[in-house]
Amino acid sequence: MSSGRLPNFLIILAAVLAMATAGPPEARAAMGIAAPGMALNTDDKRCSLGLSGHIGDIQYGVTAGHCFQGGKAVFAHDGFRMGVYEQGFGSDDTVEQLGFALVRYEPNVAAAATLPDRLTITSAEAVPAVGEEVCHIGSTTGTTCGPVTAVQNGYFVADFPSEKGDSGGIVYRRGGPGAADFLGILIGTKEGGGIVVESASYLRDTISAHTGGRFEWRLPPVP
Numbered sequence: 422m423s424s425g426r427l428p429n430f431l432i433i434l435a436a437v438l439a440m441a442t443a444g445p446p447e448a449r450a451a452m453g454i455a456a457p458g459m460a461l462n463t464d465d466k467r468c469s470l471g472l473s474g475h476i477g478d479i480q481y482g483v484t485a486g487h488c489f490q491g492g493k494a495v496f497a498h499d500g501f502r503m504g505v506y507e508q509g510f511g512s513d514d515t516v517e518q519l520g521f522a523l524v525r526y527e528p529n530v531a532a533a534a535t536l537p538d539r540l541t542i543t544s545a546e547a548v549p550a551v552g553e554e555v556c557h558i559g560s561t562t563g564t565t566c567g568p569v570t571a572v573q574n575g576y577f578v579a580d581f582p583s584e585k586g587d588s589g590g591i592v593y594r595r596g597g598p599g600a601a602d603f604l605g606i607l608i609g610t611k612e613g614g615g616i617v618v619e620s621a622s623y624l625r626d627t628i629s630a631h632t633g634g635r636f637e638w639r640l641p642p643v644p
Contacts, residue, residue, distance in 0.1 A: 453501045453530040455482050457542070457591035458558025460498040461524060463490050463506070468522075469560040469590030471606035472542065473532030474625070476634035479525065480532055483624065484589025485608050486511030486520025495524045498560065503530055510631045513608050519575055519619050521628050522589070532639045536593065537564060540601040545621045545638040547594060547602035548572065555579050555594050557607055557616070559587025570615055575623040576608070578615045583607060592618045603638065 461468045461484055468488035474481055482495075482503065489509025496502055504526040511520015526532070534542040536558065549555055549569045556566040557579075567581030579592070588609065593601045605618040621638070628636040 451501070451529070453497060453503055453527070454533050455503060455526060455530055456533045457536060457593075458560065458564075460560035460586070461488070461503065461589070462496045462498065463493040466490060467560060467586045468588045469558070469586065469607070470524075471589050471591045471624075472534065472545070472603050472621075473526075473639040474628070474636055475532075475639055476632060476636050480530070480639065481507070481636075482524040482526060482532075483606065483628070484522045484524070485513060485606060485619075486518070486522055487513045487609075488589050489520075489522035502527055508632055510627065513619075516573075516575060519608065519623070519627070520631075521624055523628070523632070534640055536591075536601060539599065540593075540595065541599060541641060542593065542603045543596065543600045543640060545603040545625070545640060547604060548620065548622075549577060549579075549594055549604055553594065555581075555592055555604055555618075557581055557583065557587070557590055557592045557618075559583055559590035559607065561586035576617055576619050577605070578611065578617055580615055583610065583616055 459470045468484045471483045490506050493506050504524045507525040509522040511518040553569050561584040565581040569579045571578040590607045592604045603621050605620045608617045
């Protein structure tokens with residue numbers, strides 16, 4: 422992997438919230454669904470969910486490292502309490518600092534691997550090729566797609582629209598009928614254009630290395 426600063430790289434896609442977005446303090450009995458691309462709000466910042474995973478029996482949501490706010494409660498867009506930022510690593514402004522933020526889910530939150538267009542994530546090992554179309558889901562822009570323009574160790578660059586609040590959102594590739602490959606999470610934009618995406622396998626290995634546990638993505642069982 423090359424070292425040093427990511428070229429012309431700026432982190433601009435974690436939205437700073439002008440006011441609290443958390444829900445009411447009382448506990449809710451309903452179940453929450455952790456869906457890829459959904460909003461992850463604290464009282465002053467919004468990012469997006471990449472995909473869920475687990476270390477042993479503990480379930481986590483994964484988003485970009487620069488979204489991490491240790492100990493802060495995390496809420497969905499409707500105020501449902503999803504969990505707490507428990508662990509994080511990386512500022513995302515250099516290759517060595519490509520990291521993660523983990524939201525430890527509340528017991529009444531279920532992890533989903535389905536996408537709004539009725540696709541199901543079935544793989545988290547694929548690496549895209551230059552020119553291939555990939556798609557992203559973010560809490561601000563929704564679903565956007567575009568071509569891959571460069572592939573590096575640990576990350577790749579793609580060309581699709583994104584806005585503040587999209588940081589950490591899932592990036593995927595359509596697979597077979599009804600299936601999709603999880604490719605990584607949105608990290609930020611380059612000054613000259615293009616979106617930096619941290620690769621799924623690199624992200625998994627980085628989480629395992631910095632948490633001391635074996636992290637695995639939460640995928641549907643193979644039939």
